[in-house]
Amino acid sequence: MNAPTTSSRGRQHDVPVVELRNVEKEFETTRSVLDRLLDDPKPAKAVCGVSLSVLRGETVGIVGESGCGKSTLAKLVTGQLTPNRGTVLLDGDPVGGYTTRTDGQLRRVGVVFQNVRKSFDSRWSIQRSLAESFGHEQHSDATVDHVEDLLAQVRLDPQVGERYPSELSGGQLQRIGIARALAHDPDLVVLDEPVSGLDVATQAAILDLLADLQRRHEVGYLFISHDLDVVRYLADRLAVMYAGELVERGPALAVFDRPSHPYTEALLRAIPSDDPADPPPEPLLGSPPVPSNRPTGCPLHPRCSYADEQCERHHPGFERVRDVRSRCHYAGEISDGSRANDRRRGGER
Known part of the structure; x- marks a missing residue:
């Protein structure tokens, strides 16, 4: 038997960075008087029996209409939510939500949020926001060097660190969001609608940057979008989601070329x-x-x-x-x- 391959980070290539096994997530709904009388709460099933994995260095795209469960799925991966049933695994180890994950497990997963501007404190400089993300003293020489390196990786001038979110364009702030996600050198980055609301030229530049960073860092992406053209550019594998279920999944080119599900x-x-x-x-x-x-x-x-x-x-x-x-x-x-x-x-x- 061949020995499992190992990356430069010391982690095995053949073990998924993240794996979902039959994961389900329900939310309580506002109960009517009749529901209370019948004791029938009818929970909202946001994610229904989803199984999915992401390998190191690959991009898995999740597509579907708004409200299909994509963002809930992302929060289950990051630990913002815990499943009602099923299991989330990091490197083969079952994990729960934020509060039960170790520091090492938390560092494994980076996140680029859908509304990136709201994810930054408007009172903080970019340098302070990035420094806070890796827990260093924000004025130490090592921290300044680290921030400048992150800015360079996302193709921004180091002087951007002295500016505030309100002074940056949407495209610049999205690059900062990507830099923040990479601050802990994660093995997986969850990208929730990362180019939504950007013009076509800026979208293309961000997608090109993501592809370059993936080649350099061998990071896996879980790329969530309603825009199939965007996902087509980056995804290795595609999972199509409808009403909380995965309805089609496979190599992205095969799914785009000859879809086998009506949705x-x-x-x-x-x-x-x-x-x-x-x-x-x-x-x-x-x-x-x-x-x-x-x-x-x-x-x-x-x-x-x-x-x-x-x-x-x-x-x-x-x-x-x-x-x-x-x-x-x-x-x-x-x-x-x-x-x-x-x-x-x-x-x-």
């Missing part, structure tokens, strides 16, 4: 094309289910143009289609184009 197909149809000869984008009609009132069977069936009685009655398991796993009764037929599609344009049933 993935619909997300791709909704992307505007640069070619004016292509058909116009076709948004998916209807709305995702309310987490506390999920439909029976496949949760997508009220919006799905392929759905039939089997979809309404039976919740599908994962079916393997080439290198991809898809949670659809007709995954193979959708992938090869043989499934009849009447594409109802009237919205939900």
